Amino acid sequence: MMLFLGVAAGAQGPTEYEVKGAFMYKFGNFVEWPPAAFAGAGTPFIIGILGEDPFDGGLDQIVQNRTVQGRPVAVKRFRRVDEVQGVQILYLSASEAERWQKDLASLRGMNILTVCDQAHQPGAVITFVFQGNKVRFAIDQAAADRAGLKLSSKLLSLAASVKRAGEGA
Amino acid sequence: MNALRLADLSVRAKLLGVAAIASVVALLLASAAIAVRDRVTFRAQKLEDLTTQAQILGSISSAALAFDDPKSAGEYLATLRARPDVKAAVLFNASGDPFATYRREGADALFPPVEGDGHRFAGDDLLLFRRITQGREVLGTVYLQASLGLRQRLWRSLGILLIVTVCSLGVALLLSATLSGRLSKPLLEVAQVARDVVEHQDYSQRVMKRGEDEVGVLVEAFNQMLGRIEQREVALSAANGALQQEVEEHMAVRDEVASLNVTLERRVAERTAELEAANKELESFSYSVSHDLRAPLRAIDGFAMLLQKHAGASFDATGQGHLDRVRSATQRMGHLIDDLLRLSRTTRSEMSRRELDLSELARGIAADLKVAAPEHEVEVSIAPGMRAYADPTLMRTVLENLLGNAWKFTAKQAESRVEVSSVEKGDETIYFVKDNGAGFDMRYVDKLFGAFQRLHAMTEYAGTGVGLANVQRIIHRHGGRVWAKGEPGRGATFCFTLSNPKERVHEQSHSAG
Numbered sequence: 246m247m248l249f250l251g252v253a254a255g256a257q258g259p260t261e262y263e264v265k266g267a268f269m270y271k272f273g274n275f276v277e278w279p280p281a282a283f284a285g286a287g288t289p290f291i292i293g294i295l296g297e298d299p300f301d302g303g304l305d306q307i308v309q310n311r312t313v314q315g316r317p318v319a320v321k322r323f324r325r326v327d328e329v330q331g332v333q334i335l336y337l338s339a340s341e342a343e344r345w346q347k348d349l350a351s352l353r354g355m356n357i358l359t360v361c362d363q364a365h366q367p368g369a370v371i372t373f374v375f376q377g378n379k380v381r382f383a384i385d386q387a388a389a390d391r392a393g394l395k396l397s398s399k400l401l402s403l404a405a406s407v408k409r410a411g412e413g414a
Numbered sequence: 415m416n417a418l419r420l421a422d423l424s425v426r427a428k429l430l431g432v433a434a435i436a437s438v439v440a441l442l443l444a445s446a447a448i449a450v451r452d453r454v455t456f457r458a459q460k461l462e463d464l465t466t467q468a469q470i471l472g473s474i475s476s477a478a479l480a481f482d483d484p485k486s487a488g489e490y491l492a493t494l495r496a497r498p499d500v501k502a503a504v505l506f507n508a509s510g511d512p513f514a515t516y517r518r519e520g521a522d523a524l525f526p527p528v529e530g531d532g533h534r535f536a537g538d539d540l541l542l543f544r545r546i547t548q549g550r551e552v553l554g555t556v557y558l559q560a561s562l563g564l565r566q567r568l569w570r571s572l573g574i575l576l577i578v579t580v581c582s583l584g585v586a587l588l589l590s591a592t593l594s595g596r597l598s599k600p601l602l603e604v605a606q607v608a609r610d611v612v613e614h615q616d617y618s619q620r621v622m623k624r625g626e627d628e629v630g631v632l633v634e635a636f637n638q639m640l641g642r643i644e645q646r647e648v649a650l651s652a653a654n655g656a657l658q659q660e661v662e663e664h665m666a667v668r669d670e671v672a673s674l675n676v677t678l679e680r681r682v683a684e685r686t687a688e689l690e691a692a693n694k695e696l697e698s699f700s701y702s703v704s705h706d707l708r709a710p711l712r713a714i715d716g717f718a719m720l721l722q723k724h725a726g727a728s729f730d731a732t733g734q735g736h737l738d739r740v741r742s743a744t745q746r747m748g749h750l751i752d753d754l755l756r757l758s759r760t761t762r763s764e765m766s767r768r769e770l771d772l773s774e775l776a777r778g779i780a781a782d783l784k785v786a787a788p789e790h791e792v793e794v795s796i797a798p799g800m801r802a803y804a805d806p807t808l809m810r811t812v813l814e815n816l817l818g819n820a821w822k823f824t825a826k827q828a829e830s831r832v833e834v835s836s837v838e839k840g841d842e843t844i845y846f847v848k849d850n851g852a853g854f855d856m857r858y859v860d861k862l863f864g865a866f867q868r869l870h871a872m873t874e875y876a877g878t879g880v881g882l883a884n885v886q887r888i889i890h891r892h893g894g895r896v897w898a899k900g901e902p903g904r905g906a907t908f909c910f911t912l913s914n915p916k917e918r919v920h921e922q923s924h925s926a927g
Contacts, residue, residue, distance in 0.1 A: 264482070271480040274548050312549055379482075399477035403486055 264380045265373055266304045269334060272358060272371065273313035275397035282356035282393075283316075284331055290316040291331055293357075295323045295348065296338030326351050337361040337369060356393045370394065374405050381405040426591075426598040433590035437582050445575045452571070453564065457540075460562055461533060464542050467497070468556040472546035475505055475514075479546060479553040482507075484514045491516035497560075501539065504557040505546075513554060521561075528555050538562050600629045604636055617644035697758055704754045711751065715744040753880035756811075760887050765805045767892070772800040772809065772845065776834045779813050783821050790825055797835035800845065804912055808888045815881040816847040816908050823851030823870075823906065842911050850905040854898075862898055885910075 259267075269292055290313040292304065308318035323329050326341075326348040335357050341348055345361075349368045352359065359369040363383075370388045374381050381403075387410040389396050401407055423431070471490060478487040487505050491514050494500045502523035503516040510528040517523045524541065533542040540560050546553040600621070607621045617640050623633045718740045726734065773796055780794045802809065817832065824830035833848040852870065854862065861867040863886040868879040885908075889896040893913030900906035 268481060274480070275477055311551070315549070381483075382481075397477065399474060403477050403481050403483050 261380060262300050263303055263307075266300045266307050268373070268380065268382065269304060269336060269360060270308050270311060270313065270318060272334060272360070272400070273318070275400035276358055276389075277395040277397075278314075278333055278356050279393050282333060288316065288331070289319045290314060290333055291319050291321050293321045293323055293329060293332035293335040294338060295326060295329060295335055296340035298322060299338060329355075329357075332357055334358045334360060353391065358392065358394055359388070370396075376405055384408065386410050424598065425601055426594045429594035429597060430587055430590050433586045433594075434583055437586040438579060441575065441579050441582060445571070449568070449571060452567075456564070456567065457535070457562065460540055460560065461542070464500075464533075464540060464558055464560050465544065467494075467500070468542055468544035468558050471503070471505075471558075472544055472554075472556045475556070476546055476548055476553050479505065479507060479513060480548070487514035488516070490514075494518075499560045499563060500558060501561055502557075502559040506555040506557065508552055508554055510555070524559050526557070528557070535562075538564050597629070600624050600633060604633060607640075608636070611640065617647055697761060700754060701758045701762075704751045704758070708748065708751055711744050711747055715741060715748070718744065750880075753884075757880055757884050757887070760808065760811065760884055760891075763807075765808065765891060767804050768806070770802045770804055770806055770809060772802045772813070772836075773798050773834075775806075775810060776800075776813050776817065779810070779817050780832070783817060787821065787825075790821065790830065792821060792824060792830040792832055795831075795833045795835075800834075800836050802843075802845070802912055804892055805888075808891070812885050812888050812910070813847075815885045819881065819908075820847055820849035820851060820906075823853075824849050825851075827851060844909050844911055846907050846909040848905065848907040853902050853904045853906050854900040855902055856900065859898060859900075863896065 273290060273292075292308065294300070294304070298304075305320050308320060311318050321332065323332075323335075326344070329335060329352065333356070335352070337345065337348060337359060339362060346368070349359065358371065360371045360373070361369040363372055363374045368385070368388060370385055370392060372383045372385070374383050383406045384396060384401060384404040385408045386396070386401075387408060390410055420428075471494075475487050475490050478484070478490065484505075491503045491505065494503055494516050495518075498518070500516075501518045501521035502525060504512050504525060505514040506528040507513040512525075515525065524536070524539070526541065529543045531543060531545055533540060535541075538561055540558075540562055542556075542558045542560070544556045544558075546556060604621050607619050611617060611619055620637050620640065621633045623630050623637070718737060722734075722737050722741070726737070729737065776796045780792075780796065784792070813834075817834070820832045821830075824832065827850060829850075831850045834846075835848075836843050836845045838844075863882045864879075867883075886896050889910045889912070894911040896908070896910040898906060898908050
């Protein structure tokens with residue numbers, strides 16, 4: 246992982262987490278949430294971070310003055326999974342790796358697009374992967390179905406891999 | 415040259431030409447209009463089409479742009495292979511750098527830097543830029559370069575036009591060939607009949623009228639013209655016949671007149687010959703009578719003279735007187751006989767005309783008369799230079815008679831005047847002898863020139879009454895006229911003409927014959 250980071254940094258382009266942060270925000274435009282996911286018409290679109298923030302506050306800069314699905318975007322940080330509430334996208338930080346299965350189980354039934362890094366256990370809807378030195382992502386369609394989310398075909402077509410429903414957990 | 419050839423073409427060919435030209439022109443005009451409209455609408459369609467394509471591309475590429483996946487974007491652009499008209503395509507990212515490109519193989523692709531929404535035409539190509547947005551966010555830009563294919567389209571249209579033109583020309587020619595046959599057929603009929611009429615002079619022919627159009631009017635007019643000509647022909651031949659008949663009648667009349675003339679001339683010749691014979695007979699009779707009478711008359715005179723000489727003494731005064739009377743009567747009879755013989759000679763003698771000086775002739779006669787009667791003083795004036803073409807002997811007789819008469823009838827005048835002169839009147843010369851003597855009554859002018867006719871008593875003026883008759887004969891023999899004017903006591907004028915000098919040759923030939 247440090248190797249990849251190094252490569253990314255050495256390219257003098259955006260860092261790995263700058264790219265991932267931008268992806269986090271952009272996922273919102275290619276996923277459809279059920280209306281119940283939002284508290285109200287005017288409520289902002291919330292991107293949550295559970296655990297330590299690997300973006301180092303960069304995500305807040307990215308989403309500044311941006312909208313997703315016509316809503317202003319806000320970033321919320323959570324230390325514990327039971328604090329998570331009213332979130333549309335949730336990043337499961339590496340610091341949560343020990344509680345991974347427990348976290349996902351407690352989030353079950355909520356309309357949340359869960360995102361994590363490749364190093365974690367499978368179970369999140371979107372998992373960041375590397376192809377060559379480029380950040381890509383894998384999709385777990387079954388997880389998305391369970392969360393009641395509809396993923397855009399465009400997003401699916403860009404996925405490095407898609408785990409279809411019924412392919413086994 | 416062209417105009418001449420056009421005029422020489424048949425009506426049928428002209429109609430065909432008109433049909434062909436009209437259909438070609440109509441086709442060309444319609445094609446041009448369609449081409450212009452096609453170009454405009456085709457461009458608009460193409461623009462719309464390409465815009466849609468760009469939007470689709472932008473839409474499907476939005477995620478690729480969002481998640482920085484140029485490989486996928488390249489694959490999306492590669493789907494444009496299905497569209498042969500698209501020559502090139504570029505996806506620019508949000509910062510305006512080329513993200514993915516597509517280039518059709520072998521196409522003259524253009525890769526301009528990024529632009530805002532818009533399009534332009536470059537030659538046969540349409541260049542189009544479309545921004546890809548998500549909400550308010552610009553994800554990137556799609557660029558498409560597509561061939562309009564206007565040239566191909568033009569060639570294809572021209573091909574279609576050519577086929578349609580050939581087909582419609584064929585149809586038009588076919589149609590007008592059948593229709594123009596109907597048009598030109600009656601015209602050809604008119605021409606045929608006209609030729610027949612000219613060749614055979616048969617004006618009874620008529621052209622069949624087929625309709626009420628212009629050709630029908632022409633046929634009717636032509637037929638009317640033929641009718642008129644036919645009528646004229648009939649009238650003309652009738653007039654010709656009448657004229658012919660007239661001419662024949664005229665000829666017959668002329669022949670008749672000619673034959674009558676011949677008959678008449680023959681009769682005249684016969685009568686003339688008869689008359690001439692009678693005249694000759696009469697003249698020879700009178701000559702011989704006069705001649706034969708002279709011998710016994712001489713005997714009477716001679717024996718009367720002898721009787722006077724020998725037995726004159728034995729007669730008394732009465733007897734002497736009777737004897738004198740016998741002698742004077744016989745002498746007078748002798749004169750009469752002489753005159754008759756002279757008159758006869760005048761008629762019978764040969765005539766030879768030549769140029770004469772009448773003035774000189776008159777002067778000589780006047781001188782003789784003066785010598786013969788010196789006691790009678792006469793003032794004679796004779797115009798000089800009077801010329802005549804006549805027989806000298808006969809003219810002397812004429813002047814002797816006329817001057818003698820003048821002398822005789824002025825004898826009792828106190829102052830006697832005799833004038834001989836001439837005047838020109840028209841183309842003839844009138845000679846005249848004028849005196850201031852006894853004159854005569856114009857009532858008896860007809861008797862003046864008769865033989866033995868006298869207007870004066872024997873006792874008053876001596877004379878036999880033969881002189882003027884003789885003058886008239888001579889003048890007539892010269893082809894002239896003689897006439898007199900007078901008044902009792904106021905003198906007389908005797909005028910005569912001779913035949914025109916221009917007719918001398920004619921005269922000569924007559925006199926020679």
